[in-house]
Amino acid sequence: MSGETGLAQQKPVVISEQRRRETRLVVFILVFLFPILAIAIVGGYGFAVWILQMIFGPPGPPG
Template sequence: MDDVPVSHTKTQELRSFLFLSVVLAPAIAGIVIAGYGFAVWMFQLVAGPPGAH
């Protein structure tokens, strides 16, 4: 068995960092915010607007 560790070049690490910070993090944040807004909207459809009860 070859136990040779895989070495990553600085270019690959920079590319990965930029992808995570520029693409993936904002996309996940947007999905979380949209999901929360959708959940509040659905709750208000069922329970009525704030202050209705």
Template sequence: MSEQPSKAEERNTFLFLAVVLAPVLAVGLVGGYGLIIWISQIFLGPPAG
């Protein structure tokens, strides 16, 4: 069987996910959405209103 991860490994994994991966994904998703909106406005024009 596989051995269980130690508490230090679990803590380090959690810190990596919470401090590094989550903010990077959030910035990437919001930035990607903004880029899609910007590109669509270049081709389709500004929103009507």
């Protein structure tokens, strides 16, 4: 049908641009976001333990 030529020609270009954006997003998440989140979570946990030990003392039996 002659009405589909414009849409059929543009569809592969849109798919390749979307795939390129998704690939960049996955690379950003894997290379930047996950390591930053891991450092923030571990650092936050360590900071919380440090503060709690300053308030309640180190772990172990009271002596």
